[in-house]
Amino acid sequence: MKSANAYGIIEQLSKYHHFEECIIEEISWLNFGIAIEVRLNYIWQANGTLRQNLDEPEIVILRFNLVQEFHMINALNAAKCESPELINWGVNEIASVKYIENSEYIKKYKNLPVSFHHISFLWERGSNQKLDVVFSELEIETLK
Amino acid sequence: MRRLAASLFILLMACDFSVFAQRRTGPIYRPPSGTGGSRTTRIPRPIPPPRFDPRTRQPIPTRPPVIRRTPSTSTGRVAGGPSSKVTIPPSSSPQVAVAKTQAKATLDQLRTSLRARLRSSTALSSGNVRSPKKPPTGGGGGGRKPPSGGGNNEEPPDRGNGLKNASQGFKEIFDNRSLRNQSIINIRDTLTRNGFKQTITNNRKGYLFKNELGEEIRIMNRGGGWDIRVRNRYGNNLDEFGNVAPPSKTHNIPVRSQ
Numbered sequence: 118m119k120s121a122n123a124y125g126i127i128e129q130l131s132k133y134h135h136f137e138e139c140i141i142e143e144i145s146w147l148n149f150g151i152a153i154e155v156r157l158n159y160i161w162q163a164n165g166t167l168r169q170n171l172d173e174p175e176i177v178i179l180r181f182n183l184v185q186e187f188h189m190i191n192a193l194n195a196a197k198c199e200s201p202e203l204i205n206w207g208v209n210e211i212a213s214v215k216y217i218e219n220s221e222y223i224k225k226y227k228n229l230p231v232s233f234h235h236i237s238f239l240w241e242r243g244s245n246q247k248l249d250v251v252f253s254e255l256e257i258e259t260l261k
Numbered sequence: 262m263r264r265l266a267a268s269l270f271i272l273l274m275a276c277d278f279s280v281f282a283q284r285r286t287g288p289i290y291r292p293p294s295g296t297g298g299s300r301t302t303r304i305p306r307p308i309p310p311p312r313f314d315p316r317t318r319q320p321i322p323t324r325p326p327v328i329r330r331t332p333s334t335s336t337g338r339v340a341g342g343p344s345s346k347v348t349i350p351p352s353s354s355p356q357v358a359v360a361k362t363q364a365k366a367t368l369d370q371l372r373t374s375l376r377a378r379l380r381s382s383t384a385l386s387s388g389n390v391r392s393p394k395k396p397p398t399g400g401g402g403g404g405r406k407p408p409s410g411g412g413n414n415e416e417p418p419d420r421g422n423g424l425k426n427a428s429q430g431f432k433e434i435f436d437n438r439s440l441r442n443q444s445i446i447n448i449r450d451t452l453t454r455n456g457f458k459q460t461i462t463n464n465r466k467g468y469l470f471k472n473e474l475g476e477e478i479r480i481m482n483r484g485g486g487w488d489i490r491v492r493n494r495y496g497n498n499l500d501e502f503g504n505v506a507p508p509s510k511t512h513n514i515p516v517r518s519q
Contacts, residue, residue, distance in 0.1 A: 137464050138490075140508065160508065166484060171509040194475045196426065196494040205505065208496035212463035241479070242460050243471045 121254045126234055127216050129257050133177065134161045141209040141238070141248075142174060153187060153250060155179045155238070157211075159259070176260040179214075183253035185226055185233055192245035211248075212241045222251045421503020423493050430455020431476045431493070435503045440489055444517050445480055448489070452478060480516060489516045 120126045130136070136157055143156040158174040160167055168175065197204055220235035231253045238248035424432050433451050437443060449470070453459060457470040457478070467481035477492040490511060491499045500506035501514045 135464070138512075158508070160512070167512055171512060172507045194494065196475065197496065200495060203495040203497065205495075205497050206508070207492055207498040207505075207511075210492075210498065239463055241463055241469055241471070241477055243458075243469070243477075244475070 118258075119254055119256045121232070123216065123218070123234060126236070126255050129255065130214055130216060130236075133159070133214075133257065134165065135213040135215065136177075136211065136238075137161075137213045138210055139177075140206055141211060142176065147180075148182075151182070151184055153181045153184050153252075155181075155248075155250075178256075178258045178260065180256040180258065181236075181250050181252035181254070182256065183231065183233075184250060185253075186222060186249065186251035188247070188249040190245055190247045192247075208246075212239045214238055217249075220251075222249065226251070421499060421505075423491075423497050423499040423505040424503045427493055428455060428472060428474055428476060430457055430472070431478075432503075434478070434491075438502060440491070440501045440514055440516065442515060442517055443489075444519065445487060446519070448478070448480070448516065487516050487518055488512070489514050 118129060120129055136159070139160055140158040141155060142158050143154075145154040145156075146152075147154055155178070157177050157179065159177040160171055160175075162168055197208075215237050217235040217237055222235045223233045226233040233251055233253055234255070236250050236252070236255070238250075240246040420432070421435060424435060430452050433455065434440065434443070434448050440448075449459065449468075452470040455472075457472045457476075460469045460471070461467070462469045462479055462481065466483070467479050467487075470478040470480075475494045475496075479490040479492075481488055481490065491503075493499060493505075497505040498508070498511035500510040504510075
């Protein structure tokens with residue numbers, strides 16, 4: 118499902134439970150860098166409860182088209198820098214995916230023929246770890 | 262007839278009835294003739310030789326036997342003779358105390374060796390030789406443990422492998438081994454007491470406890486119940502025992518709201 122307006126994007130995100138506590142499995146660059154795919158291990162069932170077989174990934178792909186900006190902050194602390202071999206999938210478990218309204222990032226793209234949006238992959242409060250994408254179109258697909 | 266009666270009287274006077282007394286009290290000392298008339302004196306019972314400890318080969322201290330001088334009887338049979346009487350010492354005497362201590366020590370040694378043999382034979386038969394477990398600490402998460410020494414990163418074998426280099430408060434919530442069904446109040450108390458700051462989670466559906474090391478505990482409200490998620494400073498999510506685990510083990514760990 119593709120969405121190019123704010124309402125559609127927010128609706129899609131809520132349909133997917135805002136990807137709360139889902140795990141980023143992979144990030145890919147597509148179309149010479151103007152598209153980005155984020156693959157998430159989706160942990161929720163349709164009724165809003167956790168899946169029973171969490172060790173078997175259920176991949177949901179978020180494909181961002183016409184990407185203007187992509188910001189990644191890992192905010193590695195001292196422990197992670199000293200022992201990077203101990204880092205595992207837990208680092209990639211996000212708190213939620215949030216649509217940022219009236220973002221400062223998109224003001225500079227107001228004059229362009231397409232509208233742009235800002236989505237943040239957020240980690241828990243107190244963590245500076247963050248992923249920001251400024252894009253024009255979002256496509257969400259569940260891998261069967 | 263008179264003659265017969267007189268001879269009988271003389272015969273009776275010559276008889277020695279002291280044989281009967283010897284049976285009851287002991288041998289009778291007879292002084293040599295011509296030194297003391299017909300008086301007899303009782304010989305005191307011999308004092309037993311000192312006993313030696315078989316291990317130390319030192320004499321066991323003994324109390325001298327109590328000698329009680331019996332007053333002279335009206336019969337005058339033992340008057341002037343020392344009559345000895347050995348009494349059994351009371352249970353509170355040092356002699357008995359020493360014997361008791363020695364017996365206890367021997368018994369303890371036997372017990373210890375027997376236990377050691379039993380333990381080794383059990384371990385070998387089961388093929389599982391383990392060090393003895395730590396005694397359980399007080400329940401309820403209230404028992405404070407002494408802070409671990411700096412630089413000692415080794416965890417006891419019963420600790421989860423995700424607790425390496427963890428803060429005191431982070432370790433302390435695993436004091437009861439498993440987080441399952443632990444009280445939220447106790448967990449909160451332990452964490453806030455150890456420097457964790459309490460806030461609301463990003464999705465506003467739970468409580469987040471975080472410290473400056475980056476350790477993170479979330480207590481989430483889902484479907485009418487509460488569950489706990491624990492993440493160490495390396496970003497590893499842990500299971501209920503504090504082990505680094507796959508997603509299925511780090512979710513659905515229920516905790517009690519009371």
